[in-house]
Amino acid sequence: MSVFSEGLRKKIDHYLTRYETRRSAILPVLHCIQDEHGWIKPEHIEELHSKYELDRVQVKEVITFYDIYKDKPTRKFLIRYCQNITCTMLGAKEAICRIEDHIKKLEAELGDDTPFGLEKFPCLGKCDGAPVMLVNKERVEHATVDKIDGLLSKYAPLPK
Amino acid sequence: MTQEKPKILLKFEGMPNGRALKTYMAHSGYEALKKAFAMSKEDVINEVKASGLRGRGGAGFPTGLKWSFVPKDMPGPKYLICNNDESEPGTFKDRHLCSVSPHMVIEGMIIAGFAIGANKGYIYTRYEFQEEIGQVEAAIKEAYEAGLLGKNILGSGFDFDLDHYTGAGAYICGEETGLISSLEGKKGQPKLKPPFPAVSGYLARPTIVNNTETLANVPHIILNGAKEFRKYGSEKSPGTKLFSISGALGKPGVYEVPLGYSWNRFLNEEAGGLLPGLSLKALIPGGASAPLLTPKECEDLTLDYECMAAKGTMLGSGAIMVIDNRQSMVELLRCTIEFFAHESCGQCTPCREGTGWLNNIMVGINDREVGADSVDRLHLVSKQMGGRTICALSDACAMPVMSYVQKFSDELKAHLAKG
Ligand SMILES: Cc1cc2nc3c(=O)[nH]c(=O)nc-3n(C[C@H](O)[C@H](O)[C@H](O)COP(=O)(O)O)c2cc1C
Ligand code: FES
Numbered sequence: 307m308s309v310f311s312e313g314l315r316k317k318i319d320h321y322l323t324r325y326e327t328r329r330s331a332i333l334p335v336l337h338c339i340q341d342e343h344g345w346i347k348p349e350h351i352e353e354l355h356s357k358y359e360l361d362r363v364q365v366k367e368v369i370t371f372y373d374i375y376k377d378k379p380t381r382k383f384l385i386r387y388c389q390n391i392t393c394t395m396l397g398a399k400e401a402i403c404r405i406e407d408h409i410k411k412l413e414a415e416l417g418d419d420t421p422f423g424l425e426k427f428p429c430l431g432k433c434d435g436a437p438v439m440l441v442n443k444e445r446v447e448h449a450t451v452d453k454i455d456g457l458l459s460k461y462a463p464l465p466k
Numbered sequence: 467m468t469q470e471k472p473k474i475l476l477k478f479e480g481m482p483n484g485r486a487l488k489t490y491m492a493h494s495g496y497e498a499l500k501k502a503f504a505m506s507k508e509d510v511i512n513e514v515k516a517s518g519l520r521g522r523g524g525a526g527f528p529t530g531l532k533w534s535f536v537p538k539d540m541p542g543p544k545y546l547i548c549n550n551d552e553s554e555p556g557t558f559k560d561r562h563l564c565s566v567s568p569h570m571v572i573e574g575m576i577i578a579g580f581a582i583g584a585n586k587g588y589i590y591t592r593y594e595f596q597e598e599i600g601q602v603e604a605a606i607k608e609a610y611e612a613g614l615l616g617k618n619i620l621g622s623g624f625d626f627d628l629d630h631y632t633g634a635g636a637y638i639c640g641e642e643t644g645l646i647s648s649l650e651g652k653k654g655q656p657k658l659k660p661p662f663p664a665v666s667g668y669l670a671r672p673t674i675v676n677n678t679e680t681l682a683n684v685p686h687i688i689l690n691g692a693k694e695f696r697k698y699g700s701e702k703s704p705g706t707k708l709f710s711i712s713g714a715l716g717k718p719g720v721y722e723v724p725l726g727y728s729w730n731r732f733l734n735e736e737a738g739g740l741l742p743g744l745s746l747k748a749l750i751p752g753g754a755s756a757p758l759l760t761p762k763e764c765e766d767l768t769l770d771y772e773c774m775a776a777k778g779t780m781l782g783s784g785a786i787m788v789i790d791n792r793q794s795m796v797e798l799l800r801c802t803i804e805f806f807a808h809e810s811c812g813q814c815t816p817c818r819e820g821t822g823w824l825n826n827i828m829v830g831i832n833d834r835e836v837g838a839d840s841v842d843r844l845h846l847v848s849k850q851m852g853g854r855t856i857c858a859l860s861d862a863c864a865m866p867v868m869s870y871v872q873k874f875s876d877e878l879k880a881h882l883a884k885g
Contacts, residue, residue, distance in 0.1 A: 324629070326543075326586075326669055329651035333634055337593075364651070371653040371811075372634035374593050386594075390555045391754060391787050392712040394801050428637060428805055429555035429754075430594050433712035433787070434719045443596045 308357070309349045314342055318358060332360055332368050336375055345376040373427075381423030383461045386440040387449070390429035393437035400451040401437055402426065408458070411465035421462035472698060474686050474706050475679065476722045479566045485601060487608040490569040496614060498689035502577045503622040505688075510581040514684065516692035518704040523549055523640075523677030524753070524783045526771050535664035536582040536672045544584040545673040547649070548575055548681055550591040550602075551633055551640035555754035555805060556785035559708035560678040562720040564591070565598045567682060568605035572628065574681035576619065577688055579626045582674055587628045589678075590645055593635050603630050637809035641857045642675035643667075644811065655811045656857035677783075679708055698724035703770040707781075711737045713788030714744055729767035733788070744790040748873070752782025754802050755862030757869030758789075779869070795874040796832055796881045799867065803828045806863035817860035820851040824867060834882055841878045845871045 308315060317338045321331040335358075339350050346369055355362040369375040385405060389398050405424050412420040432438045435447030446457055455464055477493065478484035487495070502510050515530030536544060548571060552560040564571055575587045589606075591599050606628055609615045617625045631649055638644040639654035646668050648654040667673025683705060687695045696704040703725035709732065712718045716738020723732060733739060740746065749759045751767075757779040759767065767773060774781045789798065807825035812818045824847055830836035831844075848864035848871075855861075871878070 325651075327650065330631075330649060332651040333648070334632065337632060337634070367653055368634075368651065372636050374635040389801060390805060391750070391798055391801060392556060394797060395713060395787075395789065395793050427635075428808065429553065429557075431552050431558045431561050431592065433556055433558055434710065436712060436718075440594060445594075445597065 309347070309353050310339070311342065314338060318354075322358060322360075328359065329364065332365055333372075335360070336365070336368065340375060344380050344382075345378060382421045383441050384423045384425065385458075386425050386427040386430070388428070388430045388432075388436070388438045389426040390433075392429075392433035396436040397450045398437040401449055401454045404451050404454050405458070408455075408464050415465065422458065470698070471723055472706060473722060475563060475570070475682050475708060476566060476720075478570075484566060485568060485605070487569055487605070487612060490567070494689065495569055495685075496573055498685035499573055499576055499614070500620060502580055502688050503620060503624065507581050507583065510577065510688065513692050514581070514687055517683075517687045517695040518692070518702070519680065519683055519687060519695065520703065520771065521677055522679035522683075522707065522784070524554065524780075526781065529676065529680055529683075532664060532676075533578065533582050533674060535662065536584075536674060537665060538583070540672060543586060543669075543671050544582060545668045545671060546575060546579045546582065546584040546587040547642075547645065547668065547673060547675045548587065548589040548678055549640065549642065549645060549675050550589050550595075550678045551645060552595075552678070552783075553592055553637040553640045554783050554785055555802075556710065556712060556750060556787045557753050557783040558710045558712075559720045559784055561595050561598055562710070563682055563708060564589075564678055565601050568602050569609065570682040570685060571602075571678055572605060572609050572615070574684035575628060576614070576626050577684050578674065578676065578681060580622075580624050582672075584672075584674070585625050585627065587626065588631050588649060588668075589628070590631045590633060590639070590649060592633045592639075599630065599632055606630060636811075637805075638811045638857070638859060641859065644857065645675060646673065653811070655813050656859075658856050700726045700770055700772070702772055707769070707784055709736075709769060709784040709786055711786040711788065714741045714790045714792075715739065715788060716741065723769065725770040726773075727769045729764055729769060732769060737788075740788065740790055744792065746788065747791045747793060748789040748795070750785075750787040750789065750866070752780045753785040754787075754805060755866060756780045756782045756785075757865050758873055760873055794881075795870060795877045799870045799874075799878070800828050800832045802866055802870075803863065806859065810859060810863075814855035814860065816851050816854040817863075820847055820860060821863050823847050824863065831878060831882060834884070836882070838879050838882050841871060841875050841882070 321334045354360040430438045439449045483489050511533050519529045520526040636654045639648045641656045643657040644654040663673040699705045707725050710720045721736040746761045771781050803824045807821040810817045810821045848867045851860045851864040
């Protein structure tokens with residue numbers, strides 16, 4: 307039995323031979339696993355080590371070094387809100403406060419089933435649309451405090 | 467100096483289907499490649515040298531010269547990497563460029579690969595550019611299908627494979643040796659130079675790392691000649707350059723202007739000026755790591771390497787952040803330092819400890835929990851962080867911090883006095 311789905315196993319096999327060395331496959335393979343599972347579980351790391359010869363220490367090193375990889379469960383919609391210079395100038399702080407408020411209320415109601423998670427993030431390279439956030443992989447621009455409720459309620463209901 | 471506004475890199479901006487190979491081909495796309503194949507490798511490198519093209523990734527190193535460092539007679543593989551990591555806060559020109567003209571970048575890469583004798587290239591893009599990654603990958607596929615990538619391209623006998631690689635959220639992977647480590651599947655930690663990547667880079671093989679915009683300039687230089695490239699810009703800063711400008715502006719965005727362009731004109735004509743009622747408080751001219759300029763220093767500012775250097779700052783990646791009169795310099799300095807402290811890879815003590823120390827001091831200043839001498843301590847710590855580390859991240863943090871302290875220490879101290 308594998309902890310990976312058949313589709314995922316195909317992707318892993320593909321990446322293992324795509325580059326000059328197997329090791330270069332670590333980042334793309336982790337991207338695929340996370341896309342499917344939301345985070346990298348210990349059993350994923352073990353199977354990469356035992357069946358795919360991707361050294362567990364090397365894999366863990368990559369997971370902990372890069373911000374994108376998560377070794378803990380994440381919420382359904384992970385908001386990565388830019389808090390860098392331009393976004394700060396154009397209202398990131400106020401919007402982040404409001405998101406935090408929403409999340410607190412949702413958590414009181416739903417606990418771990420709260421749909422939103424929040425992470426403050428470095429410049430997202432879209433400062434001309436500041437303030438900006440990523441919701442999972444989707445870039446959302448002009449996410450100011452007055453618009454944030456409308457933007458987030460497209461993903462999941464907000465507290466009343 | 468000419469103040470015309472030619473569209474070379476952004477020629478396809480706004481064009482219907484501008485990203486497609488068909489459109490690119492209809493406007494002399496891949497003609498430069500044909501021309502390069504009819505030239506010798508040395509002549510291609512010499513043409514780029516003669517153009518005076520300087521790297522657009524931040525350091526401004528002459529591109530042709532860099533290419534000539536690749537050992538010519540060394541057997542075995544060589545590599546070319548397009549640095550599309552673009553994580554310097556305020557920078558978003560490569561994102562725009564690779565989205566508008568992925569084929570210009572790809573053509574530039576094939577020519578560069580031919581010139582340095584590399585048969586394999588990678589485009590390394592930051593994870594956060596999901597939409598653009600899809601566009602770049604689609605363009606690579608188109609180029610393969612048209613026989614522009616792969617074996618024996620256009621019957622030239624030259625083979626060039628190109629692949630895309632996605633980062634995972636680490637500013638340090640924009641530093642070329644950090645990028646190479648990342649591409650090897652490792653933590654993105656920079657390596658000591660020398661040896662330079664041109665001699666020992668990806669998998670310890672000769673490797674050239676160039677910025678996306680640098681590579682996109684190559685087709686124009688080869689097709690139209692170094693002289694035509696030099697028609698714009700100055701003797702030491704030839705060509706056009708992409709600038710990304712952001713802040714409380716009428717039209718923030720990416721604009722292509724000749725190097726040497728007037729800052730005032732750029733702000734008011736291209737970027738639509740500051741929003742009504744606002745005035746300029748300070749300017750970050752080249753990304754978060756560039757020292758700040760005051761409004762007075764901006765009066766006669768021109769957008770080129772020399773003028774920026776003369777004013778004690780740098781053009782960097784061409785990322786302009788406009789700070790308006792409503793902004794708190796305490797807040798902006800706090801987020802600048804926090805960024806570098808978070809992104810330090812942790813290898814070198816002056817950087818790891820220095821950025822962390824600055825961050826602690828700055829949080830203290832922000833929360834008014836420290837004395838006024840802390841402002842001077844910011845300067846003292848920064849002064850010891852430069853030139854002592856493997857890569858330039860430490861300097862990139864120290865330089866702006868010193869400029870905030872030099873130019874806005876009154877505001878920083880006044881913030882503390884209010885407590
Ligand atoms: C901390 C740090 C981050 C960097 N980030 C980038 C980047 O995102 N993109 C880039 O092209 N160059 C970046 N550079 C510069 C690269 O190390 C390298 O000089 C550049 O890619 C060379 O290309 P060029 O000669 O075409 O400019 C960075 C440098 C440092 C020290
Ligand atoms: S500062 Fe927020 S996207 Fe650049």
